[in-house]
Amino acid sequence: MEVGFLGLGIMGKAMSMNLLRHGFKVTVWNRTLSKCDELVEHGASVAETPAAVVKKCKYTIAMLSDPSAALLVVFGKDGILEQICAGKGYVDMSTVDADTSSKINEAITAKGGYFLEAPVSGSKKPAEDGQLVILAAGEKALYEEVIPAFNVMGKKSFYLGQVGNGAKMKLVVNMIMGSMINAFSEGLVLAGRSGLDPSVLLDVLDLGGIANPMFRMKGPTMIQGSHSPAFPLKHQQKDMRLALALGDETATSMPVAAAANEAFKKARSMGLGDLDFSAVYETVKALEQPSQKS
Numbered sequence: 001m002e003v004g005f006l007g008l009g010i011m012g013k014a015m016s017m018n019l020l021r022h023g024f025k026v027t028v029w030n031r032t033l034s035k036c037d038e039l040v041e042h043g044a045s046v047a048e049t050p051a052a053v054v055k056k057c058k059y060t061i062a063m064l065s066d067p068s069a070a071l072l073v074v075f076g077k078d079g080i081l082e083q084i085c086a087g088k089g090y091v092d093m094s095t096v097d098a099d100t101s102s103k104i105n106e107a108i109t110a111k112g113g114y115f116l117e118a119p120v121s122g123s124k125k126p127a128e129d130g131q132l133v134i135l136a137a138g139e140k141a142l143y144e145e146v147i148p149a150f151n152v153m154g155k156k157s158f159y160l161g162q163v164g165n166g167a168k169m170k171l172v173v174n175m176i177m178g179s180m181i182n183a184f185s186e187g188l189v190l191a192g193r194s195g196l197d198p199s200v201l202l203d204v205l206d207l208g209g210i211a212n213p214m215f216r217m218k219g220p221t222m223i224q225g226s227h228s229p230a231f232p233l234k235h236q237q238k239d240m241r242l243a244l245a246l247g248d249e250t251a252t253s254m255p256v257a258a259a260a261n262e263a264f265k266k267a268r269s270m271g272l273g274d275l276d277f278s279a280v281y282e283t284v285k286a287l288e289q290p291s292q293k294s
């Protein structure tokens with residue numbers, strides 16, 4: 001199967017590498033073209049524009065940073081719309097909002113193409129290991145045609161119906177995750193300031209009802225103050241912002257998520273946006289320790 005792949009960031013690089021490893025013919029494009037070199041070493045071809053990828057491939061997958069990048073790659077100069085036509089499919093796996101996905105869907109289908117949104121749950125390591133959870137919605141026929149690619153990139157694919165449902169599901173999941181990492185950060189700092197060993201807290205948490213892979217994986221490095229990016233904090237804050245907008249649309253009160261978003265914004269203002277989202281821990285640590293007397 002021949003596929004195009006747009007966007008070779010942390011996720012796109014790992015996902016396209018998996019496709020190559022499993023025998024797919026892959027044509028890649030990235031805004032910073034030099035990032036294609038490593039994929040070429042593993043057998044990928046390169047195209048100079050998103051339009052050139054679509055011209056060459058029946059199916060094109062994208063994994064881009066945010067709604068503005070997703071829209072630019074479709075509607076911009078040398079974008080997807082210049083070459084999409086009947087018989088070609090476009091699968092956007094970026095995390096965006098439902099409105100962005102719907103705009104892309106309308107433009108692609110107006111040209112006779114097929115569209116599927118398919119954001120993913122799971123981070124750098126699951127992407128490298130082909131263990132993502134894929135949240136697809138849109139054209140069912142395209143979903144069925146690209147299942148061989150999803151099976152290589154992920155451990156489970158959900159088909160969620162109409163365009164927008166994949167984006168919404170992804171935002172709900174990341175809203176919960178963003179709130180959890182904030183509560184976890186506060187717990188680690190509170191333990192340390194109460195004279196407890198935070199690494200013992202990790203052991204206690206891991207044996208109880210709120211044990212989870214995120215605490216298990218990120219806890220030890222957070223305590224060390226190491227936040228090498230698997231999921232960049234700037235993207236987590238984007239997801240909280242988009243989830244809160246979904247809350248506005250549906251009149252859903254989300255005070256916990258709103259507070260978590262503020263913490264991610266604070267982290268960005270501290271220059272931590274390119275670090276892992278676990279760096280929100282540093283905002284809690286940075287808050288002035290109250291005087292023991294007061």
Ligand SMILES: NC(=O)C1=CN([C@@H]2O[C@H](COP(=O)(O)OP(=O)(O)OC[C@H]3O[C@@H](n4cnc5c(N)ncnc54)[C@H](OP(=O)(O)O)[C@@H]3O)[C@@H](O)[C@H]2O)C=CC1
Pocket residue numbers: 006007008009010011012030031032033035063064065066068069072073093094095096120121122123124230231232235236
């Ligand atoms: N990292 C993770 O754990 C996960 C991330 N996601 C989501 O996946 C998407 C990608 O994430 P990730 O790989 O971590 O992000 P990165 O920041 O590592 O990569 C972002 C990609 O988007 C490209 N890009 C950014 N702006 C533009 C633009 N204006 N025009 C064209 N291309 C652009 C970048 O190109 P360039 O190299 O030129 O900068 C790069 O290829 C995001 O939507 C994120 O929320 C979903 C699940 C997990």
Ligand SMILES: O=CCCC(=O)O
Pocket residue numbers: 095120121122123174231
């Ligand atoms: O969108 C990023 C999700 C990261 C994860 O699921 O660990």
